[in-house]
Amino acid sequence: MSQDNPRIAILGFAIECNRFSPVTTAADFEQDVDIRGNRIVSEARSGASITMPDLPGFFTEMDRTGNWTPVPLRVSLAQPGGPVEESFFREFLREIEAGLKAAGPLDAVFISSHGAALAQGTDDPDGDLFEIVRRIVGPEIPVVVVFDLHANVSRKMIDNISVFVGYLENPHTDIYERGVEAAKHMRECLAGAKTAITMVKVPIVAPQISLLTAKGPYADLIKYGQTKVGGDILNVSVMAGFAYSDSPKNGLTAVVTARNGNRQAAADLSLDIAGRAWGMKDRFKRAMMSLGDAVQLAASVGRDRRRKPIILADVADNPGGGGRGNTTYLLRALRSAGAQNVLFGVFNDAALAAKAHQLGEGAIFTASFNTEEHQEFSLPFDCQAKVVKLSDGRYVGRRGVLRNVSSDMGPSALLDLGGIQVVVISHRCQCMDPRQFEMFDLDIAQARVVVVKSRGHFRGGFDEFFKPDQIYEVDCPGLTSPVLANFTWTKLPRPVYPLDEETTWMPPPSA
Ligand SMILES: [Zn+2]
Known part of the structure; x- marks a missing residue:
């Protein structure tokens, strides 16, 4: 391993998908951001990038903390919209797969993600992408990913990455800082840290307007999670999810990344946060x-x-x-x-x-x-x-x-x-x-x-x-x-709160 000058693959795939909106096409990505190779590096270091701010944040902190060599592949972002056109998504996966294979020995991968994507042929494009990345780079290589707090989290997503970093603020004014945080974790992983990620999901799909972080139930949950960061707890991310994805992955999810392979600590904390979320579920209603x-x-x-x-x-x-x-x-x-x-x-x-x-x-x-x-x-x-x-x-x-x-x-x-x-x-x-x-x-x-x-x-x-x-x-x-009863849901797990008042939840025996 080239420890004094790690080679880190850089890629991005970020879109928040609304099942009820028109299909998001290649032209939509083209109009927003669909860039490759050195263009990614020059944007990230430009001071006014067209990408999500986590990328400049990650670059700035990596540059500040030592040598490294970015291996830029492709960054594709589109405005939130309907499920991604299948041909575009498959082609994107093929390009990432080929790019990783052609990249030569890599020491790590950084992914600028969102986490609430859909494609016409899959309800978990983010999980599909991470699975391919993991398969190619192998189990030992750190894969650090930044997510929007509106991510709909799947087991496949967390099982194929090393560190899960979710935004803490809504409005998302901390995206740059999360990129900086991801770089710190990246340095730690490169120095040999072993991580473990756990998740617990509760059947709460809240209207988006009840998920602000200045105050309210979501603010309280996130704040509580942050008091637990330190020691063996590397990161706590409380993902509220994005209702309109109408996917089997929907539901508020507590995700914890632990150091020293301390899966038990991560599991206990994700269960604790999920229980607290369920206990305050009534507060996720909001009038207009x-x-x-x-x-x-x-x-x-x-x-x-x-x-x-x-x-x-x-x-x-x-x-x-x-x-x-x-x-x-x-x-x-x-x-x-x-x-x-x-x-x-x-x-x-x-x-x-x-x-x-x-x-x-x-x-x-x-x-x-x-x-x-x-x-x-x-x-x-x-x-x-x-x-x-x-x-x-x-x-x-x-x-x-x-x-x-x-x-x-x-x-x-x-x-x-x-x-x-x-x-x-x-x-x-x-x-x-x-x-x-x-x-x-x-x-x-x-x-x-x-x-x-x-x-x-x-x-x-x-x-x-x-x-x-x-x-x-x-x-x-x-x-x-925000009136969720206005929609005809097809894939949302039911019952779910507050759409179904009678929803119940029993904590799982472990995360
Ligand atoms: Zn968001």
Whole structure:
């Protein structure tokens, strides 16, 4: 083993899949991130990477702590969406397999993952990937993986890796730090540490809006887990999972990685955390505001400058959970109510953005929303509009989840609908960074009402303008509705709480 200069394979496969959304294609990965070889290294060391921030975090810490040689293979990321096109996923696996075989002797593998993927032919693509990696590199090579806390964890996933590192924060403002943490564990593994991973799953599939980590039941669980890190406990990850994957893997899962092969310590702690989660299950329910109440509130706040400005979160159309970012329920209702001083972002409609670019700044026209996409919830809407400003949609995030991340919304336009200013984009994404408005010279501090297509990550980007008591989650129809009874589940293990009130759970004899 080349201990003074370890060779570490670098790869990434990250997508959060919503069973109810349209299939995620090769073109979707191409539009987001699908890079190979040295491009991966240059992005990770650029200071404004297009990848997830765990990769730059991992590189920075590895660079700081000694010699190493990255062996970059492929990093493929796409916006949350439907199950991944089977041909793309199979081809990805083949390329990783061939790349690992051709790489020569490797000392370790780092994987930037998400953990809630689906493909058309498998409900556990992440597990399939790790199994292939393990088979090729053998049982002794450290495989360190970073996961989103929305990962749906399987036995296959944990049995084929050495260290499991899950995000601790939601909004995910700690992704970079988790990459740094992964590098520390990597150094320890390279120095000979032997690890053991255990998991315990409980039948809790919580609505995504009840999984914030500033406060609440999930915050308490994660905090408790972190008090146990140290000694033989290397990492504690409490994975809430992603409901809309509708997969057999769904369910809140406590995952513990132990040092010194101390499987018993890991097993005891994962069981302890799972039991605590079950004990607080009632706290994972959360109420929303009705559309009617939200619009009434927005209209009055827009008129009365003495009242605090507000954010309305269109949580049921969150592109960050597979929503299309183009439902018109809120837009239409705000327009009918004559709401003023509203910023609305970001609306995914490439055809409308192209039309605005064709007409040019200053043009007044009838804006037709959703002329090209006809999903169940993507209803058409026509409205008089003025093209205020155009943009190529490229920016580097400045706050929260996207801080120092390079993003591309595609050709974009700011339209004024008479008191409602809408940012229309071409590449589907959620609204979570102030730059998505500021690139159009909009001053968020002056807005009375901001509407975001986002479930919760906007909280990390907009917290300098809005405190939690100024945020309202609105109950509209959509592909990411927190009302789980709205969906026809096919693979979710039932009964599951809170969907099925009568759900029971008995702790297993061991993890
Ligand atoms: Zn997540």
